[in-house]
Amino acid sequence: MENPLVDILYTQNWDSSTKFSIKVTKPLHTEVTPYQRIDFFDSETYGRFFTLDGLMMVTQKDEFAYHDMIAHVPMATNPDIKRVLIIGGGDGGTSREICRYKHIESVDLVEIDERVVRLCQQYLPQTAGHIANEPRLHLHFEDGLNYVKNKPDASYDLILVDSTDPIGSGEGLFTTEFYRQCFRVLSDEGILINQHESPYYSFHVKEMRKAHRKIKDVFPIVRVYQYNIATYPSGHWLFGFASKKYDPVRDHQAERWEAFGLKTMYYNSQIHEGAFALPTFVNEMLAGT
Numbered sequence: 001m002e003n004p005l006v007d008i009l010y011t012q013n014w015d016s017s018t019k020f021s022i023k024v025t026k027p028l029h030t031e032v033t034p035y036q037r038i039d040f041f042d043s044e045t046y047g048r049f050f051t052l053d054g055l056m057m058v059t060q061k062d063e064f065a066y067h068d069m070i071a072h073v074p075m076a077t078n079p080d081i082k083r084v085l086i087i088g089g090g091d092g093g094t095s096r097e098i099c100r101y102k103h104i105e106s107v108d109l110v111e112i113d114e115r116v117v118r119l120c121q122q123y124l125p126q127t128a129g130h131i132a133n134e135p136r137l138h139l140h141f142e143d144g145l146n147y148v149k150n151k152p153d154a155s156y157d158l159i160l161v162d163s164t165d166p167i168g169s170g171e172g173l174f175t176t177e178f179y180r181q182c183f184r185v186l187s188d189e190g191i192l193i194n195q196h197e198s199p200y201y202s203f204h205v206k207e208m209r210k211a212h213r214k215i216k217d218v219f220p221i222v223r224v225y226q227y228n229i230a231t232y233p234s235g236h237w238l239f240g241f242a243s244k245k246y247d248p249v250r251d252h253q254a255e256r257w258e259a260f261g262l263k264t265m266y267y268n269s270q271i272h273e274g275a276f277a278l279p280t281f282v283n284e285m286l287a288g289t
């Protein structure tokens with residue numbers, strides 16, 4: 001590895017003719033579980049990162065963008081949220097951000113693959129360091145759709161779907177049945193945030209439009225917001241915001257959120273409102289669903 005003539009690369013095909021590579025300084029761990037292949041690597045610029053079935057999940061350098069935007073947008077829309085369900089998110093980044101709010105009472109984290117959590121605890125303390133000593137956080141190792149099916153009505157104020165893309169084990173989390181179950185287990189003020197993929201490459205666009213259509217059939221308020229993350233295909237990604245009562249811009253509680261005094265690297269009150277202003281080509285993609 002010290003040989004200047006040799007580079008060891010991690011490469012993800014962003015589409016059939018576009019590749020993204022990071023030079024690996026050290027491959028740390030590889031494991032195949034019943035659900036997926038898990039790899040951890042070290043790199044210079046992005047620090048430590050991990051992939052599932054070869055797809056980028058988390059890097060030390062840019063995970064803050066994703067985890068800030070999935071967690072703080074709903075919390076600043078309804079600062080009274082107390083009971084949170086996270087589906088996926090075994091790396092811990094999303095629960096780390098949610099647990100920064102002292103008034104949160106409980107966080108259920110439902111991750112299909114226990115090995116993701118255990119390996120992140122070992123290799124990625126930046127996102128998983130709090131898991132072992134956060135008494136409000138409860139781990140459940142099962143499929144997210146199965147888990148919500150068995151929960152009573154109105155169990156949560158917020159559901160964050162922090163899952164893989166709609167292929168393989170994440171597939172069930174992009175179905176109308178799943179969104180209906182989420183609606184049922186949410187309180188009357190409930191909010192659901194989910195992956196809306198990227199508006200750039202055609203595979204993601206197709207999935208994003210399908211998911212958006214299904215959510216619109218289930219929730220009365222459905223919005224989409226964007227953020228930048230360097231290591232996901234195209235760097236331009238979207239989250240869906242679905243809600244029973246609150247609109248994220250009309251009901252934005254900037255002053256109450258700022259009073260929490262949280263220091264964030266990506267999210268702020270201007271980003272909150274700006275993120276819902278979408279480029280015309282994205283509006284047109286969503287309008288056609």
Ligand code: AAT
Nearest residue numbers: 088089090111112113116143144163164169170
């Ligand atoms: N915080 C950003 C990291 C992720 S990882 C997504 C997690 O979802 C993985 O740990 C995976 O094991 C888990 N998962 C997949 N399917 C299910 C399921 N059906 N039920 C519960 N957990 C599941 C998100 C990366 C997003 C990548 C976007 N390109």
